[in-house]
Amino acid sequence: MATKTFIANIKGAKGVQGDTGAQGLPGTGAVPADAAVAGYISTAGTSDTQTAADARYASTAILAAATDRDRITRLFQSSGTRVAVKRVGNDYNMHQEVSPNVWWKQTLANTTTATGTLHVMKDSIVGRPVASLAHGDASFAYSATGWGVITNAMVYGGNYQRNKTIGATVTWTSPTATHVGIRGILTNNGGYAKVTLDGSVTAATLLPTAQDEVTAGRLASSALVANGGTLNPTDRVYDSYASPTRPDGITLFADGLTSAAHTVILTVTGYKQTPAVDVYVLLTGGISGTASTALDTAGVEIAALVTAHTGSSVYEYAMVFKRTGGTLAPFIGNSHGNETETYFGIIVDGKTVTFTDGQTRIGSAAQIERGTNLLNPDNAAEVVATGSAFWTITAANGIDLHWVVNWTKAGTVSSAYAAMLPTQGNTFQRGRAAGGSTVILLDDDNSVKGSTKSDTIVLWQSGGNGATMLTVRNLPQAVNSWANTATDFAWIQDRSGGDYNKGYFQRIQAVDVPIVIGDKWETFATYRAAWLPTTSALQH
Secondary structure, eight states: OOHHHHHHHHHHHOOOOOOBOTTSSSEEETOOOHHHHTTOOSSSSSSSSSHHIIIIIOSSSHHHHHHHHHHHHHTOOHHHHEEEEEEETTTEEEEEEEETTTEEEEEEEEEEEETTTEHHHHHHHEEEEEEEEEESTTEEEEOOSOOOEEETTTTTGEEEEOOOOOOEEEEOOSSBSSSSEEEEEBBTTOEEEEEEEEBBBBTTTSBHHHHHHHHHSSSOOGBBBBGTOSSTTOOOOOOBBBBEEEEEEEEEEEEEOOSSSOOEEEEEOOOOTOSSSSEEEEEEEEEEEEOOOOTSSTTTTEEEEEEEEEEEOOOOOOOEEETTOOOOOEEHHHEEEESSEEEEEEEETTTOOOTTTTTTTEEEEEEEEOOOOOEEEEEEEEEEEEEEEEEEEETTTTTEEEEEEOOOOOOEEEEEEEEEEEEEETTTTTTEETTTTTOOOOOOOEEEEESSSEEEEEETTTTTSSEEEEEEHHHHHGGGGGGGGGSSOOOEEEEEGSEEEEEEEEEEEEEEEHHHHHHHHEEEEEEEEEEESGGGGGOO
């Protein structure tokens, strides 16, 4: 959308009203002025958007936000041409090719709550396809002391090697590859390994340095040579610690290597994070790939160049609901519970498809549909609303989410969110709303930052390449023009504990809003992720 055209249409005379069109799109009889505005806002699903623009959004701040939003979106523009869906157990991974053979993977996880199961957005990574070799392959060589094989049906290959003897090594020679790493268990008794790649202790550039870990407070400064330890500040290190346990940690060490066999050495250091109960290095295999490694080949996985989010923090809607005459008023919706799935179906390139476990289907577009019932917190047998969610994945636009909640019982809602964007707090430490200034997310104190009248939030790695963004396309309708919030805003929370930083579009804030039978809530949101040459262009 050209900025000059958009501004002219905001301020100009109202065009002729067209026929009813899809939400956020002009109707069939719309004039160009309506078409330009409707791509940004729509209140009723028709081409008659000019009045809404003049009344609510004809301000310098909103015009600046729209211009900035378009600029940010161009930075996220994909050069890939494909999408994919993969089934893993009862989860489904949605994939967008963001550049040739670099894929964004967003998981729809089959999640169990106290009131039922449903698929919700969870883990988000951008990475490359990799093939795996198990730790028992002849390409692995182990030092003589301390290694032992442990059986575990949950891990890759059904068993793993572990060692906590300081100085013990495992050497792996990869197949011909341009990116390499390992598979391992990340658990509460895991510790640090020093990583050597092709003879260099600094070449595993996708891993943190020892100094990075000390600065972050995860590794004691006594581990450094200057303080009597064995690690140089620039040594690259791999950490086997996680809580809760991740039985299949897939970790890239380096990308963009010469296409050749590469030698990876892990050396047990005896160092660990403070909460870890031991210093084991736990290995299930090695991973490698080239530009031609195909995502739909059996056994191929996506290994992260960057992890944008992992865990249960909610992307989709959530609301604090109290039934008329009821006593409980918890959050309901998605991972918050009080919602259960009634339908789940997948379409790839226009055809309804089913998946066997582990199967990947690649196409040019895919849609996943979910039907749900939202439940009375006082009585889970009573349905208070029906829900539908449609995730549409395209190579050009990322993931479009259209959700609808139709209320069938009366009550009140005292807090509600139309869409959210959770990210990893230890890596995504910069963010802003379109039209607003960059905020630094290092306080870990639940503070609200970057409040801006905007339809777009972007979060990114400082000094890195990973970024993710969320745009709410029907902003006035989705947040009810912020009529029930203290301020007009999209905002970012600097979450306590450092686990998450999260963007929010809030519909209701600390006020009881009556729900009438027949009320319909609806949001059109677009999620994107990227691996950028640099994130500095996102600064403002």
